[in-house]
Amino acid sequence: MAPMKLYGATLSWNVTRCVAALEEAGSEYEIVPIDFGTGQHKSPEHLARNPFGQVPALQDGDLYVFESRAICKYACRKNKPELLKEGDIKEAAIVDVWLEVEAHQYSSALNPILFEVLIKPMLGGTCDQQKVEENLEKLKNVLQVYEARLSKCKYLAGDFISLADLNHIAMTLCLFATPHASVLDAYPHVKAWWTGLMERPSAQRVAALMKPPA
Numbered sequence: 001m002a003p004m005k006l007y008g009a010t011l012s013w014n015v016t017r018c019v020a021a022l023e024e025a026g027s028e029y030e031i032v033p034i035d036f037g038t039g040q041h042k043s044p045e046h047l048a049r050n051p052f053g054q055v056p057a058l059q060d061g062d063l064y065v066f067e068s069r070a071i072c073k074y075a076c077r078k079n080k081p082e083l084l085k086e087g088d089i090k091e092a093a094i095v096d097v098w099l100e101v102e103a104h105q106y107s108s109a110l111n112p113i114l115f116e117v118l119i120k121p122m123l124g125g126t127c128d129q130q131k132v133e134e135n136l137e138k139l140k141n142v143l144q145v146y147e148a149r150l151s152k153c154k155y156l157a158g159d160f161i162s163l164a165d166l167n168h169i170a171m172t173l174c175l176f177a178t179p180h181a182s183v184l185d186a187y188p189h190v191k192a193w194w195t196g197l198m199e200r201p202s203a204q205r206v207a208a209l210m211k212p213p214a
């Protein structure tokens with residue numbers, strides 16, 4: 001079977017979110033760069049992969065998947081279903097809870113911070129510090145919940161790693177590229193969880209890809 005193709009730019013945390021899952025699942029894949037500079041993400045060929053003209057998109061034979069978190073689930077379901085705990089309806093439900101928490105609580109607070117601090121300056125804009133501060137407060141409220149959860153179990157869904165943990169890697173690595181990573185210092189169990197995640201080869205691969213070209 002030909003390797004899967006992950007279309008996207010590795011400076012995108014939505015693309016590298018998929019890299020963490022593909023690596024952890026042991027999937028055979030290759031990254032096919034999409035050039036934003038030439039508008040390739042809006043080309044007819046890419047719109048056929050992702051009708052929103054965004055990255056990432058995944059091709060596996062005649063199957064096209066878009067939305068990073070759907071791609072991550074597909075990779076796990078195909079190559080390492082235990083990362084979704086699909087064999088146990090109760091454990092799978094808790095994995096789903098924390099998959100949703102990552103998307104709608106953690107990353108929805110972190111995304112504006114990363115956009116203001118990392119993306120806007122790259123586009124010639126200026127960082128809206130008030131928006132950063134507002135979302136840091138939201139993130140702290142989320143981290144308080146994480147700290148309580150991770151004081152009871154090693155990983156978010158229980159004492160087993162799951163896609164819910166892995167889906168945090170890309171954007172949290174970006175947080176460390178900002179002056180605000182110290183926000184994690186007040187949450188020791190979150191810090192220990194993060195340290196453990198970063199020891200994984202899948203996380204190291206994401207970190208290596210996200211380093212801007214020298």
Ligand SMILES: N[C@@H](CCC(=O)N[C@@H](CSO)C(=O)NCC(=O)O)C(=O)O
Binds near residue numbers: 053056069
């Ligand atoms: N919910 C989607 C978001 C993809 C996205 O915004 N991709 C950005 C680059 S990464 O930040 C993108 O493709 N932007 C170009 C555009 O929106 O035109 C997902 O999780 O895959």
